[in-house]
Each structure stands twice: as C-alpha cells, then as structure tokens.
Amino acid sequence: MLQPDPANAATHSDPQSSSPDSNGGEVAVAPHPLFRRNPLPGFGLGLGITMSYMSLLLLIPLLALMAKAAELTPSAFLAAVWSDRALAAYFVTFQTSLLAALVSATFGLLLAWVLVRYDFFGRRFLDSLVDLPFALPTAVAGLVFSALLVKEGWYGQFLVPIGIEGAYTKLGIIIVLTFVGMPFAVRTVQPVLESMEADTEEAASSLGASRWQTFRRVIFPALWPGILTGFALAFARGLGEYGSVVFISGNMPFVTEIAPVLIVARLEEFAYAEATAIAIVLVAGSLASLAVINWLERRSQRYAN
Amino acid sequence: MQIKHHHSARVSPAVPREPLWLRILLIAAAYFIIIGLILVPLIYVFYQALSPGWDVFWANLVDDHDTRHSIWLTMTVAPVAVVCNTIFGVAAAWTITKFRFPGRTLLITLLDVPFAISPVVAGLMFVLLFGLQGYFGEFLRDNGIKIIFAWPGLVIATMFITMPFIARELIPLMQSLGSDEELAAVSLGANPWQLFWRITLPNIKWGLLYGIIQCNARAIGEFGAVYVVSGHIAGETDTMPLRVEKLFQEYNNPGSFAVATVLTLMALSTLILKVFLEQWIAAQESARLKEGEQ
Numbered sequence: 001m002l003q004p005d006p007a008n009a010a011t012h013s014d015p016q017s018s019s020p021d022s023n024g025g026e027v028a029v030a031p032h033p034l035f036r037r038n039p040l041p042g043f044g045l046g047l048g049i050t051m052s053y054m055s056l057l058l059l060i061p062l063l064a065l066m067a068k069a070a071e072l073t074p075s076a077f078l079a080a081v082w083s084d085r086a087l088a089a090y091f092v093t094f095q096t097s098l099l100a101a102l103v104s105a106t107f108g109l110l111l112a113w114v115l116v117r118y119d120f121f122g123r124r125f126l127d128s129l130v131d132l133p134f135a136l137p138t139a140v141a142g143l144v145f146s147a148l149l150v151k152e153g154w155y156g157q158f159l160v161p162i163g164i165e166g167a168y169t170k171l172g173i174i175i176v177l178t179f180v181g182m183p184f185a186v187r188t189v190q191p192v193l194e195s196m197e198a199d200t201e202e203a204a205s206s207l208g209a210s211r212w213q214t215f216r217r218v219i220f221p222a223l224w225p226g227i228l229t230g231f232a233l234a235f236a237r238g239l240g241e242y243g244s245v246v247f248i249s250g251n252m253p254f255v256t257e258i259a260p261v262l263i264v265a266r267l268e269e270f271a272y273a274e275a276t277a278i279a280i281v282l283v284a285g286s287l288a289s290l291a292v293i294n295w296l297e298r299r300s301q302r303y304a305n
Numbered sequence: 306m307q308i309k310h311h312h313s314a315r316v317s318p319a320v321p322r323e324p325l326w327l328r329i330l331l332i333a334a335a336y337f338i339i340i341g342l343i344l345v346p347l348i349y350v351f352y353q354a355l356s357p358g359w360d361v362f363w364a365n366l367v368d369d370h371d372t373r374h375s376i377w378l379t380m381t382v383a384p385v386a387v388v389c390n391t392i393f394g395v396a397a398a399w400t401i402t403k404f405r406f407p408g409r410t411l412l413i414t415l416l417d418v419p420f421a422i423s424p425v426v427a428g429l430m431f432v433l434l435f436g437l438q439g440y441f442g443e444f445l446r447d448n449g450i451k452i453i454f455a456w457p458g459l460v461i462a463t464m465f466i467t468m469p470f471i472a473r474e475l476i477p478l479m480q481s482l483g484s485d486e487e488l489a490a491v492s493l494g495a496n497p498w499q500l501f502w503r504i505t506l507p508n509i510k511w512g513l514l515y516g517i518i519q520c521n522a523r524a525i526g527e528f529g530a531v532y533v534v535s536g537h538i539a540g541e542t543d544t545m546p547l548r549v550e551k552l553f554q555e556y557n558n559p560g561s562f563a564v565a566t567v568l569t570l571m572a573l574s575t576l577i578l579k580v581f582l583e584q585w586i587a588a589q590e591s592a593r594l595k596e597g598e599q
Contacts, residue, residue, distance in 0.1 A: 041497040046400035053393045057465050061430035068433050107338050114335040126339045128580050135572040137526025139546035140565045144346045179342055211323055240423030243528030260425040279426040290421035
C-alpha cells in the first residue's frame with residue numbers, strides 16, 4: 001500500500017514534501033496520503049511486529065473469550081450473568097467505583113489547583129508523592145490499608161470506636177480505589193490548569209466578577225473536560241481493580257464481593273464458561289468507559305483548539 | 306488516556322488570588338489528603354515490617370525459601386516482559402507516527418484496550434487459550450509445554466498488562482518531533498540501521514527511558530492477571546505481589562509486610578528516577594528553547 005506510485009514519485013521526489021507529518025502546507029495538489037511516497041524504511045517490519053504482537057497478545061485472546069462465551073446456550077449465559085450473586089457483585093463494583101471516582105475527581109481538582117496555583121513549603125514534595133500510587137504495587141496498597149483500618153491499626157484505633165469500620169467493608173473498597181484512582185484525576189486536570197492563560201480571569205475580575213463567580217463561570221468550565229476525563233479514568237480503573245480490593249474487602253458474596261473476585265471464584269470452581277460470561281459483562285462495561293474517555297479527549301482537544 | 310507528565314516549576318504569576326484564609330485552608334486540605342492517603346500508608350509499610358525488629362525482618366526476607374524464590378521470580382519475569390514491550394513499543398510508535406495506512410486509527414485505539422480490561426479478565430483469556438481445558442491445552446500437553454501455572458504464563462500475562470506503556474509514551478513524543486531529521490538522513494544515504502541508532506534513538510531516548518521505568522514498575526507490581534495464570538504454587542509460581550497475598554492469608558503479617566517493603570522500595574526508586582528524569586527532560590527542553598532564541 002505504500003509502494004511508490006510512479007506518477008506521484010515524479011512530483012514528490014524531494015523528501016520534504018512527502019513528509020507524512022506535513023499536514024499544513026499542501027492543500028489541493030496533495031495526493032491521497034495512501035499513495036504518497038514515503039522514503040522512510042521500516043514500514044513492513046514495524047507493522048509486522050506491531051500486528052503480530054497485538055494479534056498474539058490481544059486479538060486472539062479476546063476471540064478466545066468470545067468463543068468460550070458462545071459455547072454457552074443463551075439461557076445458560078443469562079443464568080450465569082443474571083444470577084443474584086453476579087448482580088450483587090456488579091452492583092458492588094459499580095457503586096464502589098463510582099463513589100471512589102467521585103472522591104478522586106474532587107480530591108484531584110483540589111490537589112491540582114493547590115499544586116499549580118500556590119507556592120508553598122513542600123509543594124514539590126507533595127507533587128512527587130501524587131505519583132506513588134502509579135508505582136506502588138496494588139497488593140501493597142491493599143495490604144497496608146487493611147492493616148491501617150482494622151481496630152489495632154493507626155487509623156482503625158480512632159475510627160472503629162466511633163463506628164467507622166473500614167476493613168472488610170465497602171468503605172474500605174472505596175478507600176483503596178480512591179488511592180488507586182486519584183493520581184489519574186490530578187494528572188488530567190493539572191496540565192489544563194497550567195496552560196490556562198491568566199487574562200480571562202483578569203478580565204472577569206476587572207469586569208467586577210467575584211473570585212467565586214470567576215471560578216464558577218470561567219475557570220471551572222475550562223477544567224470540566226479534564227475533570228471528566230480524570231473521573232472516567234479513575235472509574236474504569238476501579239471497575240477492573242482486583243489486587244488491592246481482595247485484601248480489604250473480605251470478599252463476602254452479596255456484600256463486598258466485586259465482579260473480578262467472582263470471576264476468580266468461578267475459575268477456582270473450574271466453571272470456565274460462567275467465569276467467561278461474567279468477564280464479558282465486565283469487559284463491556286470497561287470498553288464503554290474507554291469509549292467515553294476517547295470521546296471526552298476528542299472533545300477537550302477541540303475545546304483546546 | 307495519555308497522562309501527561311509535566312515539568313512543573315512555575316506558579317502562574319499575577320493571577321487574581323483567593324483570600325488568604327481560603328488559600329491556607331486549601332493547602333491544608335491538600336496536605337491532609339496526601340499525608341493521609343499516601344504518606345502515612347507508605348510509612349506504615351516500613352513500620353509494620355520493622356516493628357518485630359531487624360532480625361525478624363531480615364529472617365522473614367532471607368530465611369524463607371518461598372519468599373526468596375518469589376523475589377527471584379519477579380526479577381526474571383518483569384525484565385523479559387519489559388524488553389518485549391520495549392521492542393513492540395518502538396516498532397508500534399515508528400509505524401504509527403511515520404506512516405499513514407488504513408487501520409492506523411483503529412490500531413491506536415486497540416493499544417488502549419489493555420488499560421480497559423480488568424487484569425483478572427486478561428488472566429482468564431490466557432487460561433482459556435493455554436490452560437488444560439483451553440483451546441491449545443491438549444496440543445501443549447502433548448508436546449510437554451507448560452504455559453499456565455508456569456513461568457511463560459506469568460510473562461505473557463505481565464506482557465499483556467504492560468503492553469501499552471512504552472508505545473503510549475513514544476507516540477506523542479515522536480509525533481511532536483516529526484520526521485524531518487530522518488528524512489534528511491535518508492536522502493543523505495543513511496541505511497535503516499544508522500537511521501535508527503544515530504537519529505531516532507538519540508531523539509527519543511529520554512522518553513523511552515521514562516516509558517521503560519513506568520512499564521517496569523507496573524510489571525513488578527502486577528497482581529490480578531498473574532494471580533489467575535499462576536495457580537499460586539508457593540516456591541514455584543508466586544511472584545512477590547502474590548507472595549504478599551499468600552503470607553497475608555496465612556496471617557503472617559510481618560512476613561507479608563517484609564515482602565511489601567521490598568516492593569515499596571522499588572516503587573520509591575521508580576518515583577525518584579521519574580522525578581530526576583522529568584527535571585532532566587525539562588532542563589534539556591529549556592536549553593533547546595534558549596538555543597532556538599539565539
């Protein structure tokens with residue numbers, strides 16, 4: 001598909017004009033990009049490696065998932081997907097991910113705001129610590145929060161006596177999911193805030209807007225796509241999260257069992273088809289949130305332009 | 306889904322400010338969140354591991370055969386996955402940024418899919434393919450190849466989870482660099498080998514390193530996918546994060562936290578490396594900008 005086309009090769013003999021990134025200069029005379037001569041090597045090799053790697057690791061496994069689910073009769077599929085225990089697990093997954101994403105987005109906005117707008121002692125230190133949940137294995141997060149929240153733990157000794165049980169409850173799940181999801185929320189809002197020009201705010205205040213009005217009417221709408229993207233990323237991460245949750249949730253069916261834990265439980269019973277059916281629901285949910293994220297990103301890019 | 310790493314040093318000047326009390330309140334809240342959610346848990350890992358004393362801590366790490374083996378296993382699984390993903394990442398970024406071809410957008414979208422799939426589902430997919438009852442199960446058994454509940458399965462699962470990291474870091478970088486230098490080199494007669502090692506690699510090396518560091522951190526810490534394919538056989542297929550969980554299930558808290566400290570130290574080194582690298586990249590960028598001005 002990238003073979004030199006003799007007709008175009010003549011007009012595009014100099015490499016500059018056939019640069020694949022030169023999307024600004026040529027307008028009417030530009031041939032369709034597919035037929036433009038590209039002198040750079042490695043297309044075949046690069047595409048070959050990329051396609052075989054992605055086929056082996058991604059496409060064939062996804063096909064296996066579909067094929068396994070297709071082995072079930074529709075009624076058996078429905079029975080696996082729509083059992084009381086599965087419904088309870090979806091609900092717990094959805095509820096905790098949603099709440100954790102809401103908390104993450106709120107904390108993320110606050111942290112991004114403080115880290116970008118204010119200069120204070122320890123700012124760089126706090127800024128670096130925000131990334132820790134990206135680097136820390138989720139199992140360690142689950143382990144440490146479950147130890148902190150039991151009644152002998154540093155947090156539990158204060159919280160448990162006043163009736164706040166963190167370990168082995170939904171609250172615990174929400175806390176670890178917030179830990180895991182918050183950096184996404186900070187890091188999507190922060191660049192938007194950094195690149196924001198001061199003049200609109202100055203204009204708003206010189207026209208007599210209060211600081212709060214400026215924030216609500218000028219700053220917040222500009223940050224909104226970033227906040228939403230961070231929210232969606234944290235939510236998607238929460239839907240699939242397993243490592244940290246198994247430590248803290250206690251994994252009680254109908255109460256604190258999340259969908260990934262139910263999949264593992266089915267697998268350990270060697271009920272592969274049922275596990276696959278539940279997995280399909282989970283994948284559909286996460287792909288839907290991925291689609292929303294991509295849509296939001298395109299929208300925010302348009303906004304930025 | 307790109308999370309932009311930023312090189313923050315500036316505080317926006319001369320913007321209308323909030324009243325002092327509100328600023329102090331917000332900064333205090335930020336301190337509260339980060340200390341409560343990140344710093345205290347970090348310290349608590351070390352506190353829990355070391356509170357029985359150094360001797361016990363050391364014995365927990367070194368005298369336990371299964372723990373020792375888990376450290377060894379993680380050290381062999383993660384690098385293999387990272388090397389494979391580095392080759393893939395460079396190839397994918399090169400193909401996607403230097404060429405236009407049908408299906409290119411689809412390829413970019415597909416790159417994100419491992420981020421969206423639950424690690425447990427990822428593990429399940431490989432069990433369905435390579436497990437005993439899986440589609441290739443019989444073939445593998447007849448040929449004496451073990452993938453699930455064995456080292457290759459751990460590597461494959463880790464590769465899947467960390468697949469997008471390096472490509473995702475390189476694509477925006479190579480897009481912003483453009484192809485002018487490569488095109489000039491080609492027109493001067495550079496062969497593909499020279500082109501890559503002399504032109505492209507020097508241009509992308511810091512971004513590549515950044516991606517490798519992130520990929521490595523995730524590879525070391527991967528839990529869900531590895532959990533499903535490993536069969537958690539102590540002393541055989543337990544990686545460090547799985548060992549943490551097993552010791553926790555056995556009510557061996559000091560042992561569990563001892564392994565967790567090693568993982569935490571790795572995460573901290575990742576973080577420190579990242580901070581240095583970000584400062585280095587920022588310094589290079591500003592140097593390049595200054596050069597441009599002159």
